[in-house]
Amino acid sequence: MKKVVVFGATSAIIQAVARLLAAEGASFFLVARNPAKLASVAADLRVRGATAVHEADLDLNDVNSHQALIADAFAQLAGVDLVLVAHGLLGAQARAEVEFAHASELIFTNYLSIVSLLTHLIPRLEAQQRGQVAVLSSVAGDRGRASNYVYGSAKGALTLYLSGLRARLSRTPINILTLKLGFVDTPMTAGCKKGPLWATPAALAPRILAAIAARRDQCYLPGFWAIIMTIVKLLPEPIFKKLRF
Amino acid sequence: MKEELTTAIASWGRYPQVAQHSQRLAWSCEPLPRPGSALLPFGLGRSYGDSCLNDQHTLLLTRGLDRFLAFDRKNGLLRCESGVSLAEILALVVPHGWFLPVTPGTKFVTVGGAVANDVHGKNHHRAGSFGNQLRAFELLRSDGRRLRCAAEENADYFTATIGGLGLTGLITWVELQLKPIVSPLIEHEVIRFSGLAEFFALSLQSAESHEYTVAWIDCLASGNALGRGHFIRGNHATTGAPLRPSKPPWLTIPCNLPRRTLNPLTLHAFNRAYYWRQPRKSKHRRSHYDPFFYPLDAVNHWNRLYGRPGFFQYQCVVPFAEGPGPIQEILAAIAAARQGSFLAVLKTFGSIPSRGLLSFPRPGVTLALDFPNRGAATLNLFTRLDALVGQAGGALYPAKDARMSPAIFRLSFPRLEQFIPFLDPSFSSTFWRRVNP
Numbered sequence: 001m002k003k004v005v006v007f008g009a010t011s012a013i014i015q016a017v018a019r020l021l022a023a024e025g026a027s028f029f030l031v032a033r034n035p036a037k038l039a040s041v042a043a044d045l046r047v048r049g050a051t052a053v054h055e056a057d058l059d060l061n062d063v064n065s066h067q068a069l070i071a072d073a074f075a076q077l078a079g080v081d082l083v084l085v086a087h088g089l090l091g092a093q094a095r096a097e098v099e100f101a102h103a104s105e106l107i108f109t110n111y112l113s114i115v116s117l118l119t120h121l122i123p124r125l126e127a128q129q130r131g132q133v134a135v136l137s138s139v140a141g142d143r144g145r146a147s148n149y150v151y152g153s154a155k156g157a158l159t160l161y162l163s164g165l166r167a168r169l170s171r172t173p174i175n176i177l178t179l180k181l182g183f184v185d186t187p188m189t190a191g192c193k194k195g196p197l198w199a200t201p202a203a204l205a206p207r208i209l210a211a212i213a214a215r216r217d218q219c220y221l222p223g224f225w226a227i228i229m230t231i232v233k234l235l236p237e238p239i240f241k242k243l244r245f
Numbered sequence: 246m247k248e249e250l251t252t253a254i255a256s257w258g259r260y261p262q263v264a265q266h267s268q269r270l271a272w273s274c275e276p277l278p279r280p281g282s283a284l285l286p287f288g289l290g291r292s293y294g295d296s297c298l299n300d301q302h303t304l305l306l307t308r309g310l311d312r313f314l315a316f317d318r319k320n321g322l323l324r325c326e327s328g329v330s331l332a333e334i335l336a337l338v339v340p341h342g343w344f345l346p347v348t349p350g351t352k353f354v355t356v357g358g359a360v361a362n363d364v365h366g367k368n369h370h371r372a373g374s375f376g377n378q379l380r381a382f383e384l385l386r387s388d389g390r391r392l393r394c395a396a397e398e399n400a401d402y403f404t405a406t407i408g409g410l411g412l413t414g415l416i417t418w419v420e421l422q423l424k425p426i427v428s429p430l431i432e433h434e435v436i437r438f439s440g441l442a443e444f445f446a447l448s449l450q451s452a453e454s455h456e457y458t459v460a461w462i463d464c465l466a467s468g469n470a471l472g473r474g475h476f477i478r479g480n481h482a483t484t485g486a487p488l489r490p491s492k493p494p495w496l497t498i499p500c501n502l503p504r505r506t507l508n509p510l511t512l513h514a515f516n517r518a519y520y521w522r523q524p525r526k527s528k529h530r531r532s533h534y535d536p537f538f539y540p541l542d543a544v545n546h547w548n549r550l551y552g553r554p555g556f557f558q559y560q561c562v563v564p565f566a567e568g569p570g571p572i573q574e575i576l577a578a579i580a581a582a583r584q585g586s587f588l589a590v591l592k593t594f595g596s597i598p599s600r601g602l603l604s605f606p607r608p609g610v611t612l613a614l615d616f617p618n619r620g621a622a623t624l625n626l627f628t629r630l631d632a633l634v635g636q637a638g639g640a641l642y643p644a645k646d647a648r649m650s651p652a653i654f655r656l657s658f659p660r661l662e663q664f665i666p667f668l669d670p671s672f673s674s675t676f677w678r679r680v681n682p
Contacts, residue, residue: 012271036274040312040326047313047325047337187271187309 001051002026003077005070007060007117008087010037012186013136015044016205017084022050029054029073029080032087052077060087061109063116070120079128082212083121085114085135089151090188096150103150110154115161122165125174134177134212135162139220142180142229146244159218166217177211178218182225254304257548258293259555260618260647263300263675271309273326273417277387278305283673284387286411288328288355292362293558294647296410296676305415307357313337314418321423322380327357327416332491332542339490343423344481344534346378350590352491352539357416362644363408363604367457367479367538370595374606376407377597380420384413387671391417396600405667408601410643412677414669428486431457431537433479436527437520441472441569441576445610448593451478457537459592463516464576464585464614465509472569472576474591475523482531491535497545504552507586507617515587551617556586559627560613560642561634562594562605571637572610575630579614582626586615602664605642605657613645624648643676654680 004021006014009030018028022045030045032038035057042053054076058065074080089109096103114135125131140148141155159178166176183189183198199222211219220226235243250264267287268278277284283302290297298304310328317323321343323334331345332352338344349364358364360382365374372378381395384402392414394403406413438444444460451458455478462474541547548556563571572591579585590613594606616623631653634641640657641649655661 034274037272040272040274040314043314044312047316187269190269 002081003029003079005029005031005073005077005080005083007031007083007085008136009041010034011086011088011136012188013181013184013201013204013208014084014086015041016201017208018045019048020205020209021082022046022048025049025051027052027077029056029077031056031058031060031069031073033057033059060113060117061105063113066116067120070117070124074124080125080131083125083131083133085117085133087113088136088188090148091151093148093150106150107154107157110151111157111161114158118161118165122169122174126169126172130173132175132177132212132215134179134208137162137178137180139180139182139225139229143232143240163218175215175217177216179208179211180218180220180225180229182220182222182228250301254287254290254298255555256294256297256647257291258557258618258647259548259551259553260557261295261298261300261675263295263298265299265301266303267306268303269306269309270328270415273310273312273383273385276389277385277415277671278303284415284669284671285674286327286357286361286415288358289330289353291351291354291358293645294643294676295679296362296643296646296674297358298675299673300675300678302673307355307415310357310417315420316341318343321425322420323423324418324420325356326418327360327382328355330355331359336490338423339426339429340488342425342427342488344426346422346424347372347375348538349375350539351542353542356419356421357411360407360416360419361409361411363599363601363606364644365594365606367459367477367592369597369606370452370458370593371456373595373597374599374604376600376604378421379407379600380422382406382419383417384415385417386414387669402667404600404602405664406601408599408604409664409667410603410674410676412669412672412674413667414672426481426488428482428484429488429490429534430482430486430531431479431534432482432529432531433457433477433537434527434529435523436476436478437473437523437525438476439470439473441573444472444474444476444591445569447476447478451476452593452595454478456480459590461519462576462589462591462612463520464579464589465513465516465583466520467577467580471580472573473520474589475520479537489533491533491539491542494543494545496543498547498549501549501553502551504554504617506552507550509583512585512587519587551615554618554620556618557616557623557627557647558613558645559616559630560605560611560645561630561639562607562609562611562642563634563637563639564607564609565593567637569610571633571639572612574633575612578626578629578633582622584616584619584623584626586617588615589613602660602667603643603658605640605644607640609639611642613642643680646676649680651680651682 010032091106138155140152141159285299287304307328310326313325315324359375363376384392457479
């Protein structure tokens with residue numbers, strides 16, 4: 001049975017993924033900030049068939065705690081097969097444009113905190129010579145859009161970091177999966193206007209598991225975003241900069 | 246984040262269409278939102294009329310509260326958040342040999358909605374209604390209080406909230422006692438009957454021998470054929486078969502059909518063919534619980550068959566003491582108006598008292614029918630039916646209603662005055678404002 005560590009366990013997308021893993025009897029080490037929410041997610045996974053569920057309530061912005069946290073996860077689960085990194089902060093673009101503290105918070109949560117986690121995590125995976133890391137990145141990291149480039153720059157940096165890490169680990173059995181998600185209808189995006197491009201967590205979850213099972217390097221979810229982002233990336237900057245989306 | 250007024254959310258009958266705000270709930274541990282307008286929990290929207298709508302006010306969408314909290318596989322005790330659907334419960338518990346102790350005719354309702362409407366099933370004569378299966382639930386009031394309600398704890402809020410139409414606060418989680426099964430199959434029998442007297446005899450005769458009983462009535466038949474139908478009775482199979490839950494729906498009605506699709510001609514033809522499909526001699530069958538309990542769940546969005554104007558459902562209960570007379574008169578009035586549809590269901594309620602102050606089930610015979618919305622003609626027929634129900638000392642079912650008068654609401658629910666003090670001051674619904682002008 002899979003031993004799974006989840007950072008950001010109260011994320012709607014990752015809850016849907018964890019439910020499917022629980023039904024297969026996985027064991028979990030769940031990390032999230034809010035203990036009451038975490039407890040309800042843990043209870044749900046137990047009922048749905050999880051073999052064991054460990055909970056750690058902690059703010060992942062507290063990078064000083066990461067080393068002990070990861071040691072605890074490996075100790076509790078006695079080895080780790082899969083690490084899901086799902087915590088994130090959408091923030092408010094307009095605020096981030098004028099308030100450095102907010103911009104820095106977005107970059108810290110969406111990028112630096114994950115770099116810290118991976119720095120402590122990867123040597124342990126190398127030591128056990130197995131393991132997969134799946135990280136939720138975003139199509140927003142492929143090109144800087146006027147409407148959310150601060151968040152996008154953090155996701156873009158994350159995607160680059162994972163790409164380099166994957167290259168470094170290419171001769172090891174460790175798999176790094178970058179999940180470039182499009183628009184997903186979750187509490188994080190509750191304030192956004194929804195349209196036909198939006199997907200639900202329940203619909204994405206089996207595709208995320210399929211990408212993990214296939215040990216892919218990266219994938220767009222839903223798949224049609226690969227086409228959209230290819231076009232978006234090919235647009236010449238003089239044209240792209242005038243687009244408002 | 247407050248969303249704009251929209252007409253995007255409708256009830257199952259798609260009538261009335263109202264403009265309302267909505268907010269999605271994701272966590273049962275969070276406080277209630279304070280949008281500045283009245284609140285009403287909304288689950289899967291399977292109430293037919295306006296009891297799940299909140300015109301100009303705010304719906305709290307509860308489907309995000311979809312977590313299981315505890316499942317005692319040995320004793321069949323399940324605790325889950327209120328937005329979990331009965332379909333999701335069955336998918337979880339059937340493989341472990343457990344089943345819903347009471348289920349309505351669709352599994353696509355939330356457990357919170359099942360409590361708020363104190364729904365009933367084909368085993369009412371044995372088990373009572375949904376509220377009778379509850380061990381406890383938590384009620385979140387707009388003043389922030391969280392009340393654990395059970396028969397012996399906050400019993401007043403417990404009885405007000407069962408059947409309380411979502412007006413006493415938000416149910417955050419529910420704990421219910423499941424029933425054991427050894428097979429997902431139902432052994433059942435369909436018996437053709439030619440009139441109401443036979444229906445009453447069959448009901449009496451089957452109450453002891455069968456856990457599930459219900460009848461389909463040909464509500465378009467008149468004269469000598471009035472009150473003919475099929476009596477369906479069943480029990481859980483006692484020999485094994487793999488405990489598999491149901492399959493997803495196999496057909497979806499993609500859009501509203503033209504409003505004339507269901508007209509007197511097609512409905513008569515359907516009802517007549519359906520009646521004669523069953524031979525005189527009864528047949529024993531074994532089938533999965535899914536087609537037995539939820540035949541319409543196989544067709545996604547079947548409500549679109551009725552087209553853009555939507556449809557009504559009329560469900561009343563008439564006390565046993567009145568005999569078959571009132572039901573006979575009601576069926577005669579419907580047949581004379583040539584208004585009924587293909588879903589007409591007759592069922593006896595047993596004597597187990599409902600717990601809710603506003604619970605609909607009570608000893609007697611209940612009749613439920615669909616009616617395409619033909620405007621004033623349909624509403625006038627309902628007024629005539631109300632008079633017959635009122636004379637018989639009967640009641641109407643709010644979960645199915647979009648038009649009952651304040652007067653018949655009061656007649657239907659004699660404990661209304663006891664209920665009023667437990668209303669949450671921040672909660673309301675279109676139905677509630679309509680019957681309490």
